[in-house]
Each structure stands twice: as structure tokens, then as C-alpha cells.
């Protein structure tokens with residue numbers, strides 16, 4: 001069987017990390033694309049030289065030519081700019097929207113059958129715009145955010161409880177902004193609801209609320225510490241788990257920015273919801289029961305996403 005082909009559009013901090021992870025996991029051959037000349041070629045050469053040490057045969061190439069992504073099975077998009085301290089993700093909208101237009105056309109012309117995972121911020125608006133520009137079916141274009149946000153929530157809970165992260169199943173829904181919705185009612189410690197476990201361990205409700213708040217601002221905390229750029233290890237790891245679910249037809253249920261039409265009272269937008277990922281791409285959006293408070297928090301978050309879509313339409317006529 002031919003090896004799978006994974007195209008990474010954007011070869012910066014997340015792109016390079018994605019390439020390393022995909023190669024180590026032998027997910028297929030990897031093409032690093034970027035508009036910066038020499039950089040993807042240089043990273044490809046450097047990463048290829050890990051092969052003899054780590055024992056992978058994945059072929060890694062770097063390019064500035066979209067023709068080289070032809071026939072890719074999976075495309076992961078990180079092209080664009082990250083925020084700097086003091087900025088919100090939404091401040092990136094104007095500049096990254098133009099990038100999504102170029103990337104969408106590159107995908108449409110070269111690998112229209114690929115499964116496309118968008119990472120570029122502001123995530124929920126950029127994945128929507130990328131889908132519009134590429135013209136691919138909605139089930140083949142998805143955004144990565146919920147896996148990362150849920151991993152952050154799980155990490156902070158495991159630290160608080162002094163338990164293994166393997167036993168924490170945390171769930172974050174909604175848009176990938178400070179209004180995201182960490183859903184306590186679906187967060188468990190090996191099946192034990194988080195609020196019950198907090199009582200057992202003597203952790204106060206207000207402490208759990210602080211952890212929810214830290215999760216919401218988790219990206220900004222790292223932006224502030226790095227000073228120049230944003231998180232890349234966990235974002236890359238998150239997107240790889242989504243690519244593996246597709247390539248392996250795993251039918252995993254992952255929180256992803258998926259296209260939602262009808263469910264959750266939404267009408268045609270991308271936002272973080274539990275999603276089945278298998279060989280059909282995003283095969284199903286799962287609608288879960290939410291409390292009144294969770295519903296109203298989700299509404300605040302989805303309203304913020306709707307506003308960004310309107311802003312995109314105002315910036316690019318073709319999106320109207």
C-alpha cells in the first residue's frame with residue numbers, strides 16, 4: 001500500500017513540531033510548505049537527519065510550491081501569524097483571513113480530497129473561512145482547539161488532585177477564545193464526576209472555578225511567558241491525534257471545531273463540539289445535554305464566533 005502523504009501548510013513553530021511528531025509516528029511522508037524561502041527546506045533537511053537516530057523512514061521535504069502538496073491525504077494548516085503579549089486571538093483576523101484565502105485555493109487546486117485540519121487563529125472563524133475558500137465538503141474540514149483546551153483543563157485538574165492525567169477526562173466546548181466553555185458536568189476522574197471528586201479530596205468549588213478560568217486563559221498565559229509567539233508542543237500533539245483518528249478510521253469522539261447545522265440551536269457555523277472522527281472525516285456531531293448555565297455560556301461563546309464571521313464577510317466580498 002502506498003504511504004500516506006501529510007502536507008503541513010505553515011512550517012513555523014507548530015508546523016515543525018507537527019512534522020517531527022508525524023515522522024516519529026511513521027504516519028506517512030511529509031511535505032512542509034511555507035512562503036518563507038529556504039525555511040521549510042532547511043527544517044525538512046534537519047528533521048530528515050533525525051531519521052537514522054530515531055529509526056523512521058518517513059520522507060520529509062520542504063517546498064514553496066503548492067504543486068508539491070498534490071494528492072495529500074491530510075493537510076494541517078498553521079500558516080499565518082501568532083499573537084504577541086497584549087493581543088487577543090481576534091486581533092489576527094484581518095491578516096490571517098488573507099492567508100486562509102491563499103491556502104484554501106492551494107488546497108482546492110492540489111488536494112481536494114484531503115482531510116484538512118486548521119489550527120490558525122482566530123480558530124473558529126479561520127476554519128470557517130478556509131472551508132469557504134477551499135470549497136471542500138464540510139465533513140473534510142475541521143478546526144483544532146477543543147483537544148488542546150481539554151488537555152489544559154485535564155492537566156490543571158491532575159495537578160490539583162495529585163492524580164494521573166491518564167485518569168482525567170476533561171471536556172471543553174465552544175469557541176477557542178476566553179469565552180470557551182469547560183464543561184464540568186462531563187469532566188470525570190476515571191468516571192467520578194469532577195465536583196464529587198473535589199468533595200472527596202477537600203478541594204473547594206472556588207478552587208475548581210479558578211482552574212476553569214485558568215483553562216479559558218491557558219493560551220494567553222503561555223503567550224505572556226514566551227514573549228514572542230504562542231504554544232506549539234501541545235497544539236501540534238492535539239492536531240496529530242485528530243489526523244490519526246482520520247487515517248486510522250478510529251471513530252474517536254473528540255472536541256473539535258466542526259460545522260454545526262441544526263444541533264445546539266446553531267445554523268451553519270464552526271465551533272467546538274464533540275465530534276466523531278473516522279475515515280469519513282468529521283462523521284457526526286454529538287449533541288449532549290447541557291445545564292441551563294452551560295447552555296447560556298455556550299451561547300455567549302457562539303455569539304462571539306458569529307461576530308467574527310460577520311467581520312470576515314465585511315473584509316472579503318466573496319464570503320458574503
Ligand SMILES: NC(=O)C1=CN([C@@H]2O[C@H](COP(=O)(O)OP(=O)(O)OC[C@H]3O[C@@H](n4cnc5c(N)ncnc54)[C@H](O)[C@@H]3O)[C@@H](O)[C@H]2O)C=CC1
Pocket residue numbers: 009010011012013014015033034035036078079080081082083092096099102103118119120121122123144145148176229230231232235
Ligand atoms: N487552534 C489552536 O489551538 C492554536 C492556534 N495557534 C495559531 O496557529 C498559528 C501558527 O502558530 P505558530 O506555528 O506558532 O506560528 P509561526 O509564526 O511559528 O508559523 C507560522 C508560519 O506561517 C507562515 N506563513 C505566513 N503566511 C503564509 C502563507 N500565506 N502561506 C504559507 N505560510 C505562511 C510563516 O512564514 C510562518 O513560518 C497562529 O495563527 C497561532 O495563533 C497556535 C496555538 C494553538
Ligand SMILES: O=C([O-])CC(=O)C(=O)O
Pocket residue numbers: 082083089121148176218219220222223230231235
Ligand atoms: O493563545 C494563543 O494565541 C495560541 C492558542 O490559540 C493557544 O495556545 O490556545
